[in-house]
Amino acid sequence: MDFLEKLAGAVRKNKSLVCVGLDPDPSLMPEGIGVLDFNRAIIQVTSDFACAYKPNFAFYEALGIEGMIALRETVKSVPANIPVIADAKRGDIGNTAKAYARAIFDCFGFDACTVNPYLGSDAVEPFVQYRDKMTFILCRTSNAGAADFQSLRCETPKGTKQLYEIVAEKASVWNEHGNVGLVVGATYPDELKAVRARYPETPFLIPGIGAQGGDLAFTVKNGLDKNRERTVINSSRQILYASRGKDFAEAAGKAAKTMRDQINAVLAS
Amino acid sequence: MDFLEKLAGAVRKNKSLVCVGLDPDPSLMPEGIGVLDFNRAIIQVTSDFACAYKPNFAFYEALGIEGMIALRETVKSVPANIPVIADAKRGDIGNTAKAYARAIFDCFGFDACTVNPYLGSDAVEPFVQYRDKMTFILCRTSNAGAADFQSLRCETPKGTKQLYEIVAEKASVWNEHGNVGLVVGATYPDELKAVRARYPETPFLIPGIGAQGGDLAFTVKNGLDKNRERTVINSSRQILYASRGKDFAEAAGKAAKTMRDQINAVLAS
Numbered sequence: 001m002d003f004l005e006k007l008a009g010a011v012r013k014n015k016s017l018v019c020v021g022l023d024p025d026p027s028l029m030p031e032g033i034g035v036l037d038f039n040r041a042i043i044q045v046t047s048d049f050a051c052a053y054k055p056n057f058a059f060y061e062a063l064g065i066e067g068m069i070a071l072r073e074t075v076k077s078v079p080a081n082i083p084v085i086a087d088a089k090r091g092d093i094g095n096t097a098k099a100y101a102r103a104i105f106d107c108f109g110f111d112a113c114t115v116n117p118y119l120g121s122d123a124v125e126p127f128v129q130y131r132d133k134m135t136f137i138l139c140r141t142s143n144a145g146a147a148d149f150q151s152l153r154c155e156t157p158k159g160t161k162q163l164y165e166i167v168a169e170k171a172s173v174w175n176e177h178g179n180v181g182l183v184v185g186a187t188y189p190d191e192l193k194a195v196r197a198r199y200p201e202t203p204f205l206i207p208g209i210g211a212q213g214g215d216l217a218f219t220v221k222n223g224l225d226k227n228r229e230r231t232v233i234n235s236s237r238q239i240l241y242a243s244r245g246k247d248f249a250e251a252a253g254k255a256a257k258t259m260r261d262q263i264n265a266v267l268a269s
Numbered sequence: 270m271d272f273l274e275k276l277a278g279a280v281r282k283n284k285s286l287v288c289v290g291l292d293p294d295p296s297l298m299p300e301g302i303g304v305l306d307f308n309r310a311i312i313q314v315t316s317d318f319a320c321a322y323k324p325n326f327a328f329y330e331a332l333g334i335e336g337m338i339a340l341r342e343t344v345k346s347v348p349a350n351i352p353v354i355a356d357a358k359r360g361d362i363g364n365t366a367k368a369y370a371r372a373i374f375d376c377f378g379f380d381a382c383t384v385n386p387y388l389g390s391d392a393v394e395p396f397v398q399y400r401d402k403m404t405f406i407l408c409r410t411s412n413a414g415a416a417d418f419q420s421l422r423c424e425t426p427k428g429t430k431q432l433y434e435i436v437a438e439k440a441s442v443w444n445e446h447g448n449v450g451l452v453v454g455a456t457y458p459d460e461l462k463a464v465r466a467r468y469p470e471t472p473f474l475i476p477g478i479g480a481q482g483g484d485l486a487f488t489v490k491n492g493l494d495k496n497r498e499r500t501v502i503n504s505s506r507q508i509l510y511a512s513r514g515k516d517f518a519e520a521a522g523k524a525a526k527t528m529r530d531q532i533n534a535v536l537a538s
Contacts, residue, residue, distance in 0.1 A: 023365070058365045061372035068337050091385055092358055093412035093481075096292070096327045103330035116360055118387040118407060120414025138387060143362035145389025148439060152423040152432065160424065163432070170417060212362075 002132035003111045003179065004203065006083045008229040010051040016260040017220075017228070019085065019205070020046050021236025022055040022074060026063075028241045030248045035063060035070040038248075040077050042240060045253030049260045052232045053078050054205075056087040075109050083111035085205065085232075089138060091116030091123045098126040105130050112136060114183055114205065117167045121174070128174055134203060135180050137171040139195060140164040142185025142208030168195050172202070181205060186214025186223065186233070193222040203230040209259075210238030216259070220266040228267070235259055271401035272380045272448065273472065275352045277498040279320040282350065285529040286489075286497070288474070289315050290356070290505025291324040291343060295332075297510045299517045304332060304339040307517075309346050311509060314522030318529045321501045322347050323474075325356040344378050352380035354474065354501075358407060360385030360392045367395040374399050381405060383452055383474065386436045390443070397443055403472060404449050406440040408464060409433040411454025411477030437464050441471065450474060455483025455492065455502070462491040472499040478528075479507030485528070489535040497536070504528055 001009075011017060022042065024035040033041075043053065055074055060067035078084050086108065090100040097119075104113045105127075112134035115127050127135040140150055150164040161169075174180045181203030184192045188208075196204065206223050208214035216233070224231045239259070243251035270278075280286060291311065293304040302310075312322065324343055329336035347353050355377065359369040366388075373382045374396075381403035384396050396404040409419055419433040430438075443449045450472030453461045457477075465473065475492050477483035485502070493500045508528070512520035 025368075056361070056365055056368075058359075058361055058368035058372065062368040062376060064372075064376045065334065065337055065341065068334055072334065089361055089385075089388075090327075090358070091360075091387075092325070092327055093410065094414075096325055099294075099325075099327035099331040103327065103333075107331060107333045116358075116385050116387050118360075118385050118418060119358075119410050119412060120417030120419070122412050122414040124414075141362065141388050143388055143391050145363075145391040145393075148389030149387060149432065149436065150389070152421075152425075152435065154421040154423045154432070155429065156421075163418065163421065163423070166421065167418070 003083055003134035004230060006081065006111060007051060007232070010082045011229045013081065014048055014051060015264060016049055016051045017231055017233050017263050018050050018256055018260045019052040019054050019232035019234040020050045020239055020256060021234050022053055023059045023236045023240065025059060028244065030244050030246065035067065036073050039070070039074045041249040042252050043077055045249045046239065046256040047079050047082060049253070049256040050082060052083050052085055054085040054087050054234055072108055085112040085114070085136070086110040087114050089114050089116050091119045093119065094122035094126065097123045101126040101130060105133050114138060117170065124174055128177065128180060131177050131179055133179065136183050136203070136205045137167060137180060139168050139171065139182040140184045140188050140191045142187045142212050142214065146185065146188065164191065168199065172199060175202070183207065184223070186219040187212055189215060189218050189222065192219065196223050200226045201230065205232050205234065207234045209233055210235045216262055217266050220263050233263065272352055272403035273499060275350065275380060276320060276501070279351045280498045283317055283320060284533060285318050285320045286500055286502050286532050287319050287525055287529045288321040288323050288354065288501035288503040289319045289508055289525060290503050291322055292328045292505045292509065294328060297513065299513050299515065304336065305342050308339070308343045310518040311521050312346055314518045315508065315525040316348050316351065318522070318525040319351060321352050321354055323354040323356050323503055341377055354381040354383070354405070355379035356383050358383050358385050360388045362388065363391035363395065366392045370395040370399060374402050383407060386439065393443055397446065397449060400446050400448055402448065405452050405472070405474045406436060406449060408437050408440065408451040409453045409457050409460045411456045411481050411483065415454065415457065433460060437468065441468060444471070452476065453492070455488040456481055458484060458487050458491065461488065465492050469495045470499070474501050474503065476503045478502055479504045485531055486535050489532050502532065
């Protein structure tokens with residue numbers, strides 16, 4: 001089953017567009033619990049409310065080899081019907097990108113990966129060659145520094161365009177097999193709306209809700225794909241760290257359910 | 270000792286600007302040897318001819334947990350007087366970039382790291398905060414796809430500039446503590462020459478020699494810093510895979526020495 005089928009299945013089953021970002025930070029986690037146990041508890045209480053999970057490699061690499069083992073086991077701990085996105089933001093020259101794609105898809109068994117476009121086509125190509133996997137290209141990231149380069153106006157044969165718009169265009173060229181999506185942050189509502197209007201069917205991974213301050217209602221109204229089953233709205237800290245007490249899992253489950261229901265309320269309004 | 274002191278020491282001791290890229294690919298390695306043993310053999314025969322080592326994370330991640338252990342042990346196997354550069358090309362939002370910086374500098378113990386600029390200032394900041402470590406910003410990468418975005422002409426208050434030039438300018442702003450360098454590929458000689466002319470003292474990591482086809486003599490003549498001790502010219506495959514036979518280590522040592530001597534011959538001419 002390819003990524004989009006798996007995602008659509010989870011979206012329908014759980015009536016959810018919520019992607020849970022699995023970014024374990026020991027300084028925010030309840031004391032005395034290991035990363036893998038923490039993740040497993042979070043997965044257990046959120047798996048009826050999530051359409052996808054998204055571990056970010058940084059939080060595992062920061063814990064060394066133990067962290068990488070926890071990452072591997074975390075991917076295996078996600079129910080088989082819910083896709084897992086590697087938030088790895090990789091990007092390297094062709095020969096090397098091939099090794100990264102192998103690491104993420106074959107070795108760790110992820111269903112999708114985020115990829116940085118700065119190195120151009122040959123950095124993306126080895127990921128896209130995995131046709132049943134999804135490659136999400138960083139288009140407009142959710143952070144403040146995004147504007148530094150992504151907002152630059154660049155010359156093109158059809159007039160000037162901002163860099164993130166040119167990236168989105170290029171991604172649609174790379175998308176000949178229907179397995180290339182975009183990362184567009186909820187913290188840039190105008191940009192999100194514009195890119196979505198231009199690409200109504202493209203899979204979007206939307207970070208920036210919650211701790212980063214993106215507006216959920218605006219995102220739901222302006223960020224979803226036509227069929228409402230190819231867009232995942234991510235939340236990490238707001239769900240994972242809803243409580244630092246013994247009730248952390250219960251609180252995370254509630255936070256995920258609340259976010260799911262808020263999205264559905266906007267959709268129904 | 271900070272990165273630049275360590276690098277200058279190795280450059281002088283070994284009279285070398287050669288950085289050995291430690292990119293173990295089992296399909297190219299001699300049969301029956303493990304990655305760590307391979308790397309240790311390569312390090313042993315090249316440590317009199319190299320000024321730096323540069324493992325690329327992709328090749329280790331592709332081997333799973335075993336690969337990451339080999340990476341950790343490889344860093345420890347490099348003589349203490351030679352700096353080790355993490356070719357990780359990381360780039361993520363501030364909070365996450367902090368975890369990557371911790372992983373690379375604290376956990377693995379690297380002396381320097383390559384960082385992708387697409388996410389802007391807050392993606393770079395956590396790396397630069399490690400003042401005794403070097404952050405090499407991807408400016409002009411060595412691959413064919415580099416031109417896709419890096420060559421775009423962008424509007425600036427001072428007229429149009431190509432994206433890689435704007436990245437170089439931004440990197441010089443980030444360089445207030447003298448620990449930000451640039452990655453500029455030897456496969457783009459005009460760009461290399463132009464960026465070097467503009468920033469005569471900035472540390473450069475220059476990939477693209479050897480298998481990728483960059484011209485060594487041109488690179489030496491036009492790519493070095495003023496003092497000739499802040500520029501590392503990388504070669505991976507040409508050294509590592511000089512032979513696939515039992516003499517692989519001997520052949521790699523010879524290839525490293527040859528490259529070092531070729532560089533010095535150009536400098537002396």
